[in-house]
Amino acid sequence: MSVMTQTRTGTGASSPGQKLLTPTYEGDFVIGEHLLLECGRTLVTPTLHYAVYGRLNAARDNAVLVCHALSGSALVGSWWPEIFAPGAVLSLEHDFVICINMLGSCYGSTGPGSVNPETGKIYGPDFPLISVGDNVRAQARLLDSLGIRKLRLVLGGSIGGMQALDWAILNPDRVQRALVIGVAPVAAMGLALNHLQRQAIQHDPEWAGGRYLPQRPPRRGLALARQIAMISYKSAPLLDERFGRNPNRSGEDPWSLNEHGGGLIGGRFDIAGYLDYQGERFIDRFDANSYLAILRTMDTWDPMRGYNSPEEAFGRIRARLSFIGIGSDWLFPPEDVRRFAATIRSAGVQADYREMTSSHGHDAFLAEQAELVRLLQ
Amino acid sequence: MSVMTQTRTGTGASSPGQKLLTPTYEGDFVIGEHLLLECGRTLVTPTLHYAVYGRLNAARDNAVLVCHALSGSALVGSWWPEIFAPGAVLSLEHDFVICINMLGSCYGSTGPGSVNPETGKIYGPDFPLISVGDNVRAQARLLDSLGIRKLRLVLGGSIGGMQALDWAILNPDRVQRALVIGVAPVAAMGLALNHLQRQAIQHDPEWAGGRYLPQRPPRRGLALARQIAMISYKSAPLLDERFGRNPNRSGEDPWSLNEHGGGLIGGRFDIAGYLDYQGERFIDRFDANSYLAILRTMDTWDPMRGYNSPEEAFGRIRARLSFIGIGSDWLFPPEDVRRFAATIRSAGVQADYREMTSSHGHDAFLAEQAELVRLLQ
Numbered sequence: 001m002s003v004m005t006q007t008r009t010g011t012g013a014s015s016p017g018q019k020l021l022t023p024t025y026e027g028d029f030v031i032g033e034h035l036l037l038e039c040g041r042t043l044v045t046p047t048l049h050y051a052v053y054g055r056l057n058a059a060r061d062n063a064v065l066v067c068h069a070l071s072g073s074a075l076v077g078s079w080w081p082e083i084f085a086p087g088a089v090l091s092l093e094h095d096f097v098i099c100i101n102m103l104g105s106c107y108g109s110t111g112p113g114s115v116n117p118e119t120g121k122i123y124g125p126d127f128p129l130i131s132v133g134d135n136v137r138a139q140a141r142l143l144d145s146l147g148i149r150k151l152r153l154v155l156g157g158s159i160g161g162m163q164a165l166d167w168a169i170l171n172p173d174r175v176q177r178a179l180v181i182g183v184a185p186v187a188a189m190g191l192a193l194n195h196l197q198r199q200a201i202q203h204d205p206e207w208a209g210g211r212y213l214p215q216r217p218p219r220r221g222l223a224l225a226r227q228i229a230m231i232s233y234k235s236a237p238l239l240d241e242r243f244g245r246n247p248n249r250s251g252e253d254p255w256s257l258n259e260h261g262g263g264l265i266g267g268r269f270d271i272a273g274y275l276d277y278q279g280e281r282f283i284d285r286f287d288a289n290s291y292l293a294i295l296r297t298m299d300t301w302d303p304m305r306g307y308n309s310p311e312e313a314f315g316r317i318r319a320r321l322s323f324i325g326i327g328s329d330w331l332f333p334p335e336d337v338r339r340f341a342a343t344i345r346s347a348g349v350q351a352d353y354r355e356m357t358s359s360h361g362h363d364a365f366l367a368e369q370a371e372l373v374r375l376l377q
Numbered sequence: 378m379s380v381m382t383q384t385r386t387g388t389g390a391s392s393p394g395q396k397l398l399t400p401t402y403e404g405d406f407v408i409g410e411h412l413l414l415e416c417g418r419t420l421v422t423p424t425l426h427y428a429v430y431g432r433l434n435a436a437r438d439n440a441v442l443v444c445h446a447l448s449g450s451a452l453v454g455s456w457w458p459e460i461f462a463p464g465a466v467l468s469l470e471h472d473f474v475i476c477i478n479m480l481g482s483c484y485g486s487t488g489p490g491s492v493n494p495e496t497g498k499i500y501g502p503d504f505p506l507i508s509v510g511d512n513v514r515a516q517a518r519l520l521d522s523l524g525i526r527k528l529r530l531v532l533g534g535s536i537g538g539m540q541a542l543d544w545a546i547l548n549p550d551r552v553q554r555a556l557v558i559g560v561a562p563v564a565a566m567g568l569a570l571n572h573l574q575r576q577a578i579q580h581d582p583e584w585a586g587g588r589y590l591p592q593r594p595p596r597r598g599l600a601l602a603r604q605i606a607m608i609s610y611k612s613a614p615l616l617d618e619r620f621g622r623n624p625n626r627s628g629e630d631p632w633s634l635n636e637h638g639g640g641l642i643g644g645r646f647d648i649a650g651y652l653d654y655q656g657e658r659f660i661d662r663f664d665a666n667s668y669l670a671i672l673r674t675m676d677t678w679d680p681m682r683g684y685n686s687p688e689e690a691f692g693r694i695r696a697r698l699s700f701i702g703i704g705s706d707w708l709f710p711p712e713d714v715r716r717f718a719a720t721i722r723s724a725g726v727q728a729d730y731r732e733m734t735s736s737h738g739h740d741a742f743l744a745e746q747a748e749l750v751r752l753l754q
Contacts, residue, residue, distance in 0.1 A: 041638055112641065129632070129640025188616035188648045192608045195649040198642065199601050205582055210641055224576050228605070231569045236710065239565035245679060255506070255677055261418055263506025264489065264587055264669040265575065269676070271565045272572040292641040299646070300632055302622060330707070333613065 021077025023051035029142045041128040044117045049101040049108025056096040063148045066099040067156030067163035073107040074099045082369035103130045104293035112289035125210025132301045136166045155179035157365035162301045168319040175319040181365045182326045184340035185302045193232045194295045197225035222288045223279030235328035235361035248273035314347035321351040331362040398454025400428035406519045418505040421494045426478040426485025427451050433473040440525045443476040444533030444540035450484040451476045459746035480507045481670035489666035502587025509678045513543045532556035534742035539678045545696040552696040558742045559703050561717035562679045570609050571672045574602035599665045600656030607655050612705035612738035625650035691724035698728040708739040
């Protein structure tokens with residue numbers, strides 16, 4: 001996810017003038033043993049990079065876990081600052097907020113770019129499939145190490161919401177409340193979009209089957225993947241309002257010919273210039289193999305899989321759940337989120353459904369934080 | 378556009394058992410002079426490949442022009458057979474139906490794969506920008522040569538609908554009625570989707586700036602472009618109903634690891650297998666440069682461009698128009714089609730709006746022909 005900026009010079013989710021929050025602590029936790037994964041493989045002594053905000057109280061009952069989305073990091077104060085605004089969802093005065101970089105990512109936790117301690121070589125394409133549940137099990141070890149037994153709240157949007165729900169399923173006695181925002185198991189359209197993105201990366205000759213050199217990553221492929229993702233994060237009406245059929249603002253003519261008078265490729269429309277810019281920005285901050293790894297973590301998440309009924313799959317949840325759909329989201333349509341919440345409720349779980357009114361599409365949980373806060377109050 | 382088949386062995390728009398119509402005549406018409414294009418260039422003696430069905434009557438007042446969509450051909454009897462069903466829109470007994478392959482295409486009319494008579498070389502990336510209006514002007518020459526002055530009806534879906542409307546605008550005294558199906562000027566989301574497809578082709582190393590060898594076309598790039606297009610032709614609910622989260626029907630495990638235990642790429646879901654199949658099918662029947670040429674013909678169409686009011690742009694239309702939106706179309710959303718029809722009506726033109734109820738998305742005008750026929754009766 002990323003926030004659309006009109007100027008194309010924005011720095012992410014922070015509003016102009018918004019003070020970025022500095023974590024109380026940011027560092028690494030190494031799980032001192034093998035982490036057995038759902039796929040059957042093990043990760044040897046994986047690292048979790050994390051950040052905390054605020055202070056753990058003496059009763060150790062003020063911990064909140066925030067789970068980030070696909071391309072997010074542990075620095076939740078930087079990408080979700082309005083959640084910490086006075087009177088909003090989290091309080092730096094009262095809460096101890098933890099955010100842990102996902103396994104597979106390139107922001108500090110063990111991922112495809114890390115060295116496999118067993119071989120001394122970078123994992124690359126040999127990085128195993130990490131499930132959402134694997135992340136939750138690893139995160140629980142980190143919380144154990146911090147002496148945190150219970151979470152007052154766990155929350156996240158998109159794949160962050162998948163983690164929040166898996167926390168409530170896998171650790172029913174440790175979670176009081178969970179907020180699952182803009183997400184349900186990926187539907188066919190979402191699986192299709194991820195399949196397109198995967199191919200965009202794989203088609204880049206620099207990808208080299210995942211064994212690319214760090215100095216020669218598959219930049220064009222990753223940029224195209226990001227562009228495909230960007231259209232799925234935004235709603236058509238928002239794109240129309242922002243870009244319409246305008247020529248690219250840098251001054252190009254969509255009706256132009258090239259220098260030889262050829263007409264197969266012409267000047268860009270504004271939306272094309274915007275997408276190119278988003279792709280360029282992304283390749284400077286994200287790794288292609290990490291992107292592939294987390295796409296699969298997302299695709300394969302299906303908490304009903306292997307169960308015969310919602311009761312069987314969700315019956316042990318003790319947390320109070322809230323599901324938040326986003327009206328204009330076509331990657332995770334609100335009706336999918338509402339239906340998913342109803343399925344879980346049918347297992348006897350306390351689960352309400354709320355809907356964000358926003359034209360921003362899936363990105364609304366990052367792009368319209370004030371509206372999200374209002375809905376959660 | 379193409380029709381989704383459950384078996385993945387279908388042959389296009391024809392229903393099982395549907396008798397394919399054979400044209401009365403199929404051949405080429407060469408415009409014996411230069412065709413001056415809107416972009417300022419000329420096409421030297423371009424060829425139009427066309428097919429006709431039925432017979433022109435003595436009064437020469439039974440001619441109907443069908444305009445095809447992006448990857449269509451002149452053989453309308455093959456891709457739109459139900460339009461010819463007894464009591465449907467067209468009658469082989471009463472109508473003289475003409476369908477002309479678009480300039481830029483690879484199905485017989487002059488396109489990027491044709492030899493430029495001025496240089497003796499294939500146009501390739503030097504093929505000029507052809508507007509929808511350029512096509513209409515070329516088509517009018519062909520009709521002149523057939524002695525057809527007036528069209529009882531001109532109709533088409535998608536870019537075929539753009540041509541139908543341009544016929545009514547550019548030749549107001551030659552068109553009695555026009556059906557414009559599933560189309561409006563391409564909105565920002567559509568421009569974005571076309572931008573993604575263009576990049577998919579351009580990123581393929583075999584594309585070679587458009588100067589690829591016929592025996593080494595950019596197959597992977599064109600296949601990915603087609604896959605991106607396919608998701609825009611279908612609705613999310615239809616994909617869910619058809620594919621859901623099922624593993625690929627050929628037998629693959631989306632939760633699998635590769636032979637080395639790696640998890641970046643796994644077995645496909647069914648929707649991914651479907652898209653791959655559609656991409657493979659397409660590269661055997663379409664040319665990458667033709668695809669790029671027609672994407673631009675579509676992107677650049679904007680009959681309001683350069684005019685100050687709908688009255689100025691559309692005031693000279695004399696035909697009776699019907700616009701057909703498709704309820705589940707997200708490439709050309711029905712509200713865009715309805716709004717476009719209202720704009721044209723505000724110029725004093727007779728233009729009604731009808732909406733197809735279908736879960737098929739943009740493809741509905743090909744995939745649910747019986748429903749389209751019902752709406753047009």
